[in-house]
């Protein structure tokens with residue numbers, strides 16, 4: 001889709017980036033993303049991407065807005081309480097960004113709809129709030145060979161990683177790092193969380209997603225094999241290189257031929 | 262050398278020579294089904310814990326999964 005005069009003004013701060021330019025903005029305007037979960041992470045990712053001029057967004061969440069969400073989920077207000085998060089987000093973002101095609105699904109992502117939803121987009125952004133859904137998003141993205149940008153947060157801990165088995169089969173998948181049998185103790189419901197903590201993680205997650213959609217240079221060759229762990233008290237971040245678990249049954253059928261030729 | 266010294270989540274730890282990652286976790290009373298392991302900046306996948314030997318000077322990080330959003 002060609003940019004018109006209004007677009008040049010609206011997106012001028014993008015276009016002046018040498019890494020992006022007019023071509024990058026056009027690329028973004030043709031791109032699509034699915035956001036799983038419209039909580040603290042997802043509602044911010046969605047706003048950034050819609051505002052930035054992405055072509056289409058698919059928002060998936062069966063949850064409803066509650067008053068305990070409002071201190072950190074800034075897309076929502078008191079009038080939204082009791083309404084579905086995906087549909088409220090769709091309505092508000094479509095109104096603010098008419099050129100972005102925003103669709104909402106008020107069902108949770110499940111085995112019945114995952115393949116259908118995630119096969120429609122260029123990149124999947126996992127903003128869910130539970131381990132089971134994260135495993136489902138991973139398995140579906142692995143099977144569909146879709147890049148999956150995963151962020152999570154609880155207390156003052158955040159984790160961020162990007163999985164693309166075509167780009168980095170040796171780094172494996174989410175299940176290689178965090179197998180389904182793992183017991184989870186860190187969630188916002190039980191441990192609490194501050195708004196800016198979620199905001200930091202969602203911002204880095206969206207930045208990663210935009211790097212992928214814009215095909216920006218992967219300067220350090222670490223985009224697809226790094227696990228970032230952010231500590232919101234020390235304001236520091238650790239980077240680790242992910243390695244595929246040779247015993248991982250989730251990605252084995254899809255990476256064997258890539259690694260072993 | 263009978264013992265090796267390593268750093269575990271920023272704390273010095275001494276273990277017997279030829280201790281593997283799984284034995285290290287057990288000796289430190291860390292629940293195996295709650296953690297992921299990074300050694301020297303690289304993730305050690307779970308199926309490799311018992312075949313990965315600790316070495317002198319290893320910097321090992323152990324952490325749980327964060328799942329909230």
Ligand SMILES: [Zn+2]
Nearest residue numbers: 173176248251
């Ligand atoms: Zn895997």
